Amino acid sequence: MKIPKRIQPLVEEGLVDAVVRQLMSGKEATVYVVRCGDDIRCAKVYKEAAQRSFRQAASYQEGRKVRNSRQARAMEKGTRYGRKMQEEVWQNAEVDALYRLAAAGVRVPRPHICFEGVLLMDLVTDARGEVAPRLNDVELTEALALTYHACLLRQVVLMLCAGVIHGDLSEYNILVDADGPVIIDLPQAIDAAGNSEAGPMLERDAANLASYFSRFAPQLADTQYGKEIWALYGAGLLTPETVLSGRVATDDRPADVGAVMREIALARKEEEERLRREQDMREANAVSWSYR
Known part of the structure; x- marks a missing residue:
């Protein structure tokens, strides 16, 4: 097929020899099957910001690093240079995540x-060498659904142990190759330690998996793997070998309201004493200046 304009620079640099066909066009990018020497690969051409239906919500951008303060200021102001930097950061997020993962x-x-x-x-x-199907296009039995769900939970744990959360995980960005599920589409991936929304996003990813696979294995509907994984991660207990139960123990003990009120009263008293000391210090300074 005719070489798309955006892929032409890769052809000129000798990185791509030919474009075989367009594979798909989504909300973030258009993907082509390309030939690179003897290898068949895919080229993901990111769409410009104005053409994307997926918007870069602030919750996804939080914690992403730029090279210097000048770039950060430009991005905050929304200048043309700043918008270019935003695009670069957005694209690099997927590249960096793929290498780490x-x-x-x-x-x-x-x-x-x-x-x-x-x-x-x-x-x-897939096993025949054809382009792997998306998970939502694969026929599942209960047993296969349970197998794939367990496999993907392990991937979620491995990702989190590597400091990455997908942030938009669903049956639409998971492919199934000859050996099982493969996770794709990571431009919205976030840093687990640098984003205040990391916990809810991790829980949402796990909930999406449970919701989809529970269509074939109803016992997954009421599981709490996301909460369990995040709690273990926060406690420093999560490892790639961690065995998950899908359950989170709840503390049913009644709240000690009296203790809470005593803590509040103590904090208020300490603040009043601090203010009084500052006032005494200001008055002492004022007297000292009056004798000079």
Whole structure:
């Protein structure tokens, strides 16, 4: 097929030899099957901000780093340079996440390079060598649903142990290759330690998995894997080998209202004493200045 304009620079640099066909067009990017020497890969061409239906909510951008304060100020002001930097940060988020996750053993496409807004990575294929289907297009039995759900929970745990949360995980951004589920589409991935919304996003990812797989395995509907995983992570107890139960113990003990009120009263008293000391100090200083 005719080489798309955005992929032409990769052809000129010798990174891509030919474009085989368009694979899909989504809310964030258009993906093409390309030939690179003897290898068949995919090229993800990111759409410009004005063309994307997925907006960069502040909750996803929190904690993402830029090179220097000048870039940060430009992004805050929304200048043309700042918008360019926002695009660069948004695209690099997926590239960085893919490299981190691949190194941690997470089942994601192996990235090769991101050049001029085009991400070149491995093409995920099924047992016949065809393009792998999305999870929502795969027929599932109860047993297979339970197997895939357990596999994906392990991937979520591996991701979190590597400091990454997908943030938009669902049956639509999971492919199924010859060995099972592969997680894709990570431009909205967030840093678990640097984002105040990390916990709710992790829980939402896990809830999305439970909601989908419970169609085939109803026993998953009432599980609480997201809360369990996040609680273990917060306590420093989460490892790739952690065995999950899907249950979170609740504290049913009645709240000690009296103790809470005593703490409030103590804090108020300490604040009053601090203010009184500051006032005494100001008065003492005033007297001292009057004798000079």
